[in-house]
Amino acid sequence: MTGIQPIDSAFTGGSLGLVPLSEDLSPEVGICLNDQAQALSGYLPVTVIIMVFTIICIASIRTYVNMIPSFAGCLFRWKENINLEDSPMLCIYRNRIFLVLAVPFCILAASYRLYDPGFLSGLAPVPYFLAVTGVFLAYLGIRTALAWGLRSRKMDGKAYKAAANSFRTFFIIAATVLLVTSGLLEILSVESLLSRRILLAEAALAYAVLLVREAQIFKNYRSVLSAILYLCALEILPTGILVATAIV
DSSP: OTTOOOGGGGOOSSOOOOOOOOTTSOHHHHHHHTTHHHHHHTSHHHHHHHHHHHHHHHHTHHHHHHHHHHHHHHHHOTHHHHHHHHOHHHHHHHHHHHHHHHHHHHHHHHHTTSSOOGGGTTSOHHHHHHHHHHHHHHHHHHHHHHHHHSOOTTSOHHHHHHHHHHHHHHHHHHHHHHHHHHHHHHHTTOOHHHHHHHHHHHHHHHHHHHHHHHHHHHHHHSOHHHHHHHHIIIIIHHHHHHHHHHHO
């Protein structure tokens, strides 16, 4: 039987070795994070959504530019959040921009796996994007329900509304920064895992400033203890649920 060869001749690849996996990168993230943005945008439904919202964003540029001074004021001064609620027109513009940026933010979050719980790790890009969008809508629903249920007559109505709605203002700020940063990271060809960490750090910083501004609003109209309780109920509870589902 001359056709039989030694076993080592059956492998033509040379040598076989094992490469250690970085501790910072889980198998699920390592597989899904590489070129995830390109993979998601490569699907026709997502491409159509990106095109539609790109057009909407371009059409909303003038409104956004007019709102920049108000957004900057809310970022650096807590009283500006109160002043924004005094203007129904500014509130309408703010809410419109919030709605316009919600879907691009979900696309960004899905592209870079900013929310990556284990039960979503095996999903394809489009179902993963839909799942992330659903989680974001559920998060907004929980926040809205808590804001409505915890409103107290002892709290100044305008101040409470300003504190509860300041999330929309800071979401706009955070989404804008993240979208711009992601574009720069793509231009610079930054490694995917590092890009994810940078975007998460920016989101965490924006959320920390939001907590500070809300605490200042509550503290100036109620006691420090009341401010802490309101923050725990309105912000820390829904965000804690979101973070817990991502890490457990």
